Amino acid sequence: MRRTFTHSFLLIVVLLAGAELAMRTFYARGLSGRFDYGYHPTAGFQENADGSVNLVRAGGRKFLPQQYRQRKPDGTFRIMVVGDSVPRGPSLRDAYAAKVAELLRQRGISAEGWNLCLPGYGAQRCHIVLQKALNYSPDFVIRHLNNSNEYEDERERRRSQERRDWHPNNTLMMSVLVRRLHEIKTENIFWPLLPEKIRAQQGVNDAAAETAASMDEERIRVWKERVRDFLAQDIAACREAGVPMLLVTQVRVRGSGKESTMDDSGLDALAESFAAPDVAVLSMKQALSALDFVPLFMDTAHLLPKGHEVLAGAIVEKMDRTGALRQTGAAVRKP
Amino acid sequence: MSFTSWEFAVLLASVFALYWRLPWRGRIWLLLGASYFFYGAWDARFLALHFTTTIVDFYAALAMERRRVALGKVAVMTSLPALWMLGCKAVHVQGHDVAWQHLVPVIALPVLFCTLYTLLWRVPEQRQRKAFLLLSLGSNLVVLGFFKYFNFFADSLVRALGVLGWEAGWTLPHILLPVGISFYTFQAMSYTIDVYRGETKAVADFPLFAAFLAFFPQLVAGPIERAHQMLPQFSTPRMWEPAVFHRGARLLLFGFFKKVFVGDNCALLANYAFAPDTPLNAQWALLGVLAFAVQIYGDFSGYTDIARGSAQLLGFRLNHNFRLPYFAQGPSDFWRRWHITLSAWFRDYVYIPLGGNRGGTFATMRNLGLTMVLAGLWHGANWTFILWGAYHGVLLILFRLVPPLHALESAKSAPRVFLGTGLMFALTLVGWAIFRCGSLAQLGDWFAAFAHWDGGGAAGLSKPAIGEALPAAVQSAAVGWRSPALWFAIHATPLALLQFAARRRDDEVEIDHWPWIGRGLLYGFMFLAIASSTGGEVEFIYFQF
Numbered sequence: 001m002r003r004t005f006t007h008s009f010l011l012i013v014v015l016l017a018g019a020e021l022a023m024r025t026f027y028a029r030g031l032s033g034r035f036d037y038g039y040h041p042t043a044g045f046q047e048n049a050d051g052s053v054n055l056v057r058a059g060g061r062k063f064l065p066q067q068y069r070q071r072k073p074d075g076t077f078r079i080m081v082v083g084d085s086v087p088r089g090p091s092l093r094d095a096y097a098a099k100v101a102e103l104l105r106q107r108g109i110s111a112e113g114w115n116l117c118l119p120g121y122g123a124q125r126c127h128i129v130l131q132k133a134l135n136y137s138p139d140f141v142i143r144h145l146n147n148s149n150e151y152e153d154e155r156e157r158r159r160s161q162e163r164r165d166w167h168p169n170n171t172l173m174m175s176v177l178v179r180r181l182h183e184i185k186t187e188n189i190f191w192p193l194l195p196e197k198i199r200a201q202q203g204v205n206d207a208a209a210e211t212a213a214s215m216d217e218e219r220i221r222v223w224k225e226r227v228r229d230f231l232a233q234d235i236a237a238c239r240e241a242g243v244p245m246l247l248v249t250q251v252r253v254r255g256s257g258k259e260s261t262m263d264d265s266g267l268d269a270l271a272e273s274f275a276a277p278d279v280a281v282l283s284m285k286q287a288l289s290a291l292d293f294v295p296l297f298m299d300t301a302h303l304l305p306k307g308h309e310v311l312a313g314a315i316v317e318k319m320d321r322t323g324a325l326r327q328t329g330a331a332v333r334k335p
Numbered sequence: 336m337s338f339t340s341w342e343f344a345v346l347l348a349s350v351f352a353l354y355w356r357l358p359w360r361g362r363i364w365l366l367l368g369a370s371y372f373f374y375g376a377w378d379a380r381f382l383a384l385h386f387t388t389t390i391v392d393f394y395a396a397l398a399m400e401r402r403r404v405a406l407g408k409v410a411v412m413t414s415l416p417a418l419w420m421l422g423c424k425a426v427h428v429q430g431h432d433v434a435w436q437h438l439v440p441v442i443a444l445p446v447l448f449c450t451l452y453t454l455l456w457r458v459p460e461q462r463q464r465k466a467f468l469l470l471s472l473g474s475n476l477v478v479l480g481f482f483k484y485f486n487f488f489a490d491s492l493v494r495a496l497g498v499l500g501w502e503a504g505w506t507l508p509h510i511l512l513p514v515g516i517s518f519y520t521f522q523a524m525s526y527t528i529d530v531y532r533g534e535t536k537a538v539a540d541f542p543l544f545a546a547f548l549a550f551f552p553q554l555v556a557g558p559i560e561r562a563h564q565m566l567p568q569f570s571t572p573r574m575w576e577p578a579v580f581h582r583g584a585r586l587l588l589f590g591f592f593k594k595v596f597v598g599d600n601c602a603l604l605a606n607y608a609f610a611p612d613t614p615l616n617a618q619w620a621l622l623g624v625l626a627f628a629v630q631i632y633g634d635f636s637g638y639t640d641i642a643r644g645s646a647q648l649l650g651f652r653l654n655h656n657f658r659l660p661y662f663a664q665g666p667s668d669f670w671r672r673w674h675i676t677l678s679a680w681f682r683d684y685v686y687i688p689l690g691g692n693r694g695g696t697f698a699t700m701r702n703l704g705l706t707m708v709l710a711g712l713w714h715g716a717n718w719t720f721i722l723w724g725a726y727h728g729v730l731l732i733l734f735r736l737v738p739p740l741h742a743l744e745s746a747k748s749a750p751r752v753f754l755g756t757g758l759m760f761a762l763t764l765v766g767w768a769i770f771r772c773g774s775l776a777q778l779g780d781w782f783a784a785f786a787h788w789d790g791g792g793a794a795g796l797s798k799p800a801i802g803e804a805l806p807a808a809v810q811s812a813a814v815g816w817r818s819p820a821l822w823f824a825i826h827a828t829p830l831a832l833l834q835f836a837a838r839r840r841d842d843e844v845e846i847d848h849w850p851w852i853g854r855g856l857l858y859g860f861m862f863l864a865i866a867s868s869t870g871g872e873v874e875f876i877y878f879q880f
Contacts, residue, residue, distance in 0.1 A: 008852070008858060009855070010855075011855030016862070168345070171341075172866045177863075181863055182868075184867075185867040185868070189822070193818040193821055193825075194818070194819060201606055
């Protein structure tokens with residue numbers, strides 16, 4: 001009599017079960033909060049026994065890999081930049097977080113520039129990152145303000161809540177292997193290869209309806225309120241920790257060539273409404289308007305390394321002017 | 336209840352677990368109950384329609400063999416649809432309300448059928464068989480015609496009158512199309528025709544006949560089975576053996592792979608390209624129709640494999656519906672490979688009765704054309720389906736009349752086989768464009784797109800801020816096609832490779848000649864491909880037919 005289960009069936013059961021077991025055993029730490037998509041409270045700060053902290057990932061998005069001491073070394077001026085893909089920059093070295101630290105070091109300040117920026121992070125997820133970051137004693141927080149990521153925040157929140165219950169449709173997703181594969185396909189194949197118009201037609205579990213959603217007046221109002229609310233919470237948290245802040249407001253380039261203009265999408269007014277002695281504001285629009293700004297941008301929003309360099313200079317100048325560097329004991333404003 | 340829903344998985348697993356533990360008679364009742372539950376899960380009201388078809392054909396077939404049933408029994412049975420509808424009215428399912436006008440035909444059914452049944456028994460014996468056959472065919476075609484084509488023909492009539500200057504102020508009722516009606520009515524008609532021809536014995540066992548006509552794996556989208564192949568499988572107990580389980584499970588895996596991984600993912604591109612407001616360029620017109628060709632094959636052959644696999648788990652063998660159709664060298668070859676059970680149905684019950692190829696060239700061409708137009712109309716009540724059928728009819732005629740084309744279809748040498756296959760695939764794509772376009776105007780736009788080989792594309796945009804729309808020029812432009820083409824390749828290539836590997840076996844599922852390690856790895860790949868593609872449930876294309 002023939003076997004009930006064939007060799008090929010048993011082979012695949014063993015392989016899949018083995019892969020699942022290996023992932024759960026050897027990558028348990030990396031999988032912690034893996035499917036929370038930025039809504040996990042530890043937010044990607046991996047603390048090591050030797051006293052260091054690795055910036056790994058927050059939810060499904062990777063920080064640019066960095067390692068610092070959990071306890072701030074004496075005499076170090078620790079700056080943390082929290083934001084989305086614009087301040088994240090093309091690389092760690094070329095982003096303005098590193099360039100600000102570099103400029104300060106040139107002035108003799110022992111500065112660290114933590115790049116806590118993640119692509120697609122909106123107000124709510126930036127707030128989660130900031131809350132965790134405050135545990136590592138920053139001296140200064142730069143909150144890069146943008147308002148184009150609220151859809152992603154909402155989508156990722158939905159994703160983080162999905163497939164958690166015991167609905168029969170979620171059975172396969174109980175497997176870490178399958179869920180990770182599904183995630184890889186969604187993020188690395190589905191989103192990049194299919195334009196928004198096509199994804200919008202599917203409309204389920206999808207970034208796609210972004211454009212349509214962005215035209216919905218009620219949703220726009222809710223999103224704008226959310227950006228304001230979370231910014232207020234960011235400021236309150238920093239104030240409670242005694243950390244001064246700088247709000248850097250994003251711009252978008254409109255038009256092309258010599259006709260180009262910069263649009264702050266209302267962010268300057270929003271940031272100014274929170275201005276206070278411990279909350280400075282730097283408008284990218286104002287900082288760059290005196291320059292030939294078009295060559296500084298790689299697209300309508302993201303900066304090239306040269307743009308980061310210019311912005312870093314403006315930030316240091318602003319820090320200097322607002323007295324944020326006084327506590328370092330080494331800050332001397334250059335003429 | 337869709338094959339890709341968890342409810343179907345639970346139903347199939349439950350039926351499988353119970354089925355092999357029951358005695359033969361219990362299995363028949365289990366299959367009948369499960370099939371009615373499966374069908375009723377869509378819309379319980381339409382079960383009354385299915386009962387009607389079953390009852391009418393059951394008694395008509397018996398009468399053709401001069402087996403008369405007591406009128407009281409016939410009256411009780413024909414009252415079942417009315418009782419069912421009254422039950423539905425009493426239960427009040429949201430969105431599935433039963434209005435009084437729905438009850439009129441089912442209440443009239445016992446009176447009408449019993450009257451006709453009595454009258455037809457009085458017809459002279461030599462004409463009686465034909466009379467009962469006409470009763471069966473008439474009732475099936477009236478039901479099919481009303482539910483599937485009434486809106487189409489009535490709407491066409493109103494438009495035609497409008498063209499002639501008569502404004503008909505009729506308010507046409509919106510008639511819902513019962514799922515799978517074309518499939519089960521065709522199967523029912525093939526049964527009564529076969530009984531009339533003496534090719535099949537009429538079944539006297541009502542539950543067995545009802546289970547045959549409602550068999551859930553093939554109820555809503557085929558394969559359209561023949562009574563002489565299926566009824567013996569119902570009337571003799573199926574024997575359990577592991578090979579049955581292996582084959583059934585493999586068919587299910589292949590079916591889900593074709594449907595979920597291949598079909599549904601290619602559907603994203605096809606749906607975009609054939610959406611009425613999509614600005615098309617030539618690249619998108621081509622990519623869209625290629626995606627649709629792979630989608631419809633993945634979708635329908637995937638459905639068929641799931642149906643065959645489900646039936647196999649219960650010990651039944653269903654017919655093949657596909658044999659690598661895109662390897663066809665000509666239209667005749669194509670229809671021997673595509674939706675085989677429907678092609679065979681039209682051949683046996685339409686083309687051959689019309690005279691087939693026995694009446695000279697003109698008659699053959701006429702019969703081919705007429706058969707294909709009807710086959711197109713079978714797919715749906717739309718002029719594009721009729722045109723699609725006519726197009727294939729023209730292809731069949733051309734490949735018969737034009738000697739080089741005729742030679743190409745039967746060529747054996749590799750270059751000519753390659754040429755024939757390539758030509759037929761290109762012609763098939765044109766056919767799919769006709770099939771997929773929602774209107775003749777859209778079809779015109781699709782053809783016109785080939786005059787625009789511009790790149791199109793909205794690349795390089797960053798996200799809009801809150802409340803900010805994309806520029807109108809960008810919104811109206813065709814999106815870039817290269818990345819979507821890669822998406823298409825990712826999902827179509829595994830199927831193409833499978834087909835190539837199985838080209839000498841006619842069925843991708845036949846991989847017994849592979850080493851067991853290769854089979855295991857393939858199963859693993861398919862499982863992960865399915866699992867990583869699960870999104871929402873996407874309905875099967877052929878359910879609407």
